[in-house]
Amino acid sequence: MTLLCVPLVSKTVEQMVADMAAAKACGADLVEIRLDHLSNFDPRRDLQLLLDDRPLPALVTYRPKWEGGEYEGNDKQRFQALCLAMELGAEYVDVELKVADDFVRLISEKKPENFKLIISSHNYQSTPSNEELSSLVARIQAAGADIVKIATTAVDIVDVARMFQVIVHCQVPMIGLVMEEKGLISRLLCPKYGGYLTFATLGAGKESAPGQPTISDLLNVYNFRQIGTDTKVFGIIGKPVGHSKSPILHNAAFKSVGLNAVYVPFLVDVLADFLNAYSSADFAGFSCTIPHKEAAVRCCDEVDPIAKSIGAVNTIVKWPTDGKLIGYNTDYVGAISAIEDGIRGSKGVGKDETVSPLAGKVFVVIGAGGAGKALAYGAKEKGAKVVIANRTYERARELANLIGGHALTLSELEKFHPEDGMILANTTSIGMQPNVDETPLKKQALGAYAVVFDAVYTPKVTRLLREAEESGATVVSGLEMFIRQAMGQFELFTNLAAPENLIHEIVKKYT
Numbered sequence: 001m002t003l004l005c006v007p008l009v010s011k012t013v014e015q016m017v018a019d020m021a022a023a024k025a026c027g028a029d030l031v032e033i034r035l036d037h038l039s040n041f042d043p044r045r046d047l048q049l050l051l052d053d054r055p056l057p058a059l060v061t062y063r064p065k066w067e068g069g070e071y072e073g074n075d076k077q078r079f080q081a082l083c084l085a086m087e088l089g090a091e092y093v094d095v096e097l098k099v100a101d102d103f104v105r106l107i108s109e110k111k112p113e114n115f116k117l118i119i120s121s122h123n124y125q126s127t128p129s130n131e132e133l134s135s136l137v138a139r140i141q142a143a144g145a146d147i148v149k150i151a152t153t154a155v156d157i158v159d160v161a162r163m164f165q166v167i168v169h170c171q172v173p174m175i176g177l178v179m180e181e182k183g184l185i186s187r188l189l190c191p192k193y194g195g196y197l198t199f200a201t202l203g204a205g206k207e208s209a210p211g212q213p214t215i216s217d218l219l220n221v222y223n224f225r226q227i228g229t230d231t232k233v234f235g236i237i238g239k240p241v242g243h244s245k246s247p248i249l250h251n252a253a254f255k256s257v258g259l260n261a262v263y264v265p266f267l268v269d270v271l272a273d274f275l276n277a278y279s280s281a282d283f284a285g286f287s288c289t290i291p292h293k294e295a296a297v298r299c300c301d302e303v304d305p306i307a308k309s310i311g312a313v314n315t316i317v318k319w320p321t322d323g324k325l326i327g328y329n330t331d332y333v334g335a336i337s338a339i340e341d342g343i344r345g346s347k348g349v350g351k352d353e354t355v356s357p358l359a360g361k362v363f364v365v366i367g368a369g370g371a372g373k374a375l376a377y378g379a380k381e382k383g384a385k386v387v388i389a390n391r392t393y394e395r396a397r398e399l400a401n402l403i404g405g406h407a408l409t410l411s412e413l414e415k416f417h418p419e420d421g422m423i424l425a426n427t428t429s430i431g432m433q434p435n436v437d438e439t440p441l442k443k444q445a446l447g448a449y450a451v452v453f454d455a456v457y458t459p460k461v462t463r464l465l466r467e468a469e470e471s472g473a474t475v476v477s478g479l480e481m482f483i484r485q486a487m488g489q490f491e492l493f494t495n496l497a498a499p500e501n502l503i504h505e506i507v508k509k510y511t
């Protein structure tokens, strides 16, 4: 079982004691007491206060500046404090590989039976090759470690795959973590690869190293205690990806149907490199978001005909038997059905009407990226007269040619009014948090539209939707599209019906 360790980085002993109790209440297995963060640290007085009556096992670390910590004094005093922590019953002490020989000599005769020495090495620039990592493990083991700890830095998410391999092959307990946001999966998927522990904070701002998740997210979003060697990994590939609500939604949905699976964010630079590094059957399916939806078409072995026509894949499923990647697009059904239901709802018409309310209407799409293509294709399929307006006119023209529509520049769109009662769909990121005051089309131009949809769903009501409603249009939120495309993905990932009520509840709670 991988342990959950909360780092304590407060400046005062009193706060650390309070944080220890909070860590226990949150479900941590142990705490890391970072002595180098304490102001006016007095070893004899403070270690007693910290270690007596502690509610959880303690790992004591006194990290020097030269290894990324705060301590600037000499090693003699540092070692004395760490020795004292061991004598007072700390379960673990962490010491750096560079000085491990001296420390091991110092404690050799005194090591209590259940005490464990962690010998650590930190690389704040990069993650070395497999060979270099393996040789580092061997050196740490030879130095006398009970537990090997290696923390490196992710320059690219593919770096984490090397760390996973090294942990799996390590003969002694190992903590192997890759720092920074691109290394997040090294922390989330620790139990799958048998890492000895992972660090999780009590809250934002309480990290001891870059990229640590909160303990609440680990336990409540990622269902950390349920992750094991056989757990299938799914996730969202994007850049940026940290804001995505998909992990909350998919993990809750997996849990509700009892599936042994976890869904994580993948901050990816180059899609092909990522898919190559995580090609094992353990990585079973992916959602794709900005800016990878178009590259995903090229990276899949097979692409569903609709996704191929759209030219964008937002869902990749790995075929378990041969590892082939199959690409789909669930954005298109999600968005179009949300707009159709929005129109039918506003007219009080039943959902199962056979003719689409989009048929024969002018349907203006702003944007020609992944979402724009899906909306334009879907509207065309439903018999609408599609018009594409885009910042880069050339892309609008290409898309219009592809689906048989008309292209406009953004400034032409301001005066575009061939008829009343048109439908407008924004598929650019204009108006998305934090730029909530921006809008893709001035309010004066909105009077021509009977229905306005915005793919942006953070915030739920964008400036475009607010002004469209004030102009008398029926508005459809991007959240509806988000819910429906996610349900489509869940069904492709699992072959099970999506838990619709649960998904609505979660979206309501988190937006």
Ligand SMILES: NC(=O)c1ccc[n+]([C@@H]2O[C@H](COP(=O)([O-])OP(=O)(O)OC[C@H]3O[C@@H](n4cnc5c(N)ncnc54)[C@H](OP(=O)(O)O)[C@@H]3O)[C@@H](O)[C@H]2O)c1
Pocket (backbone or CB within 6 Å): 289, 290, 291, 293, 331, 366, 367, 368, 369, 370, 371, 372, 390, 391, 392, 395, 427, 428, 429, 430, 432, 455, 456, 457, 478, 479, 481, 482, 483, 485
């Ligand atoms: N609700 C949902 O479920 C859902 C699903 C998918 C996407 N979305 C949202 O839809 C938006 C687009 O996603 P995508 O995957 O289609 O992205 P994408 O492929 O990168 O395309 C972005 C589009 O937005 C245009 N654009 C970006 N910034 C602009 C600006 N400042 N001014 C004018 N145009 C701008 C781009 O124009 P150029 O061609 O000139 O670069 C391009 O047409 C995002 O906000 C995303 O969150 C929502």
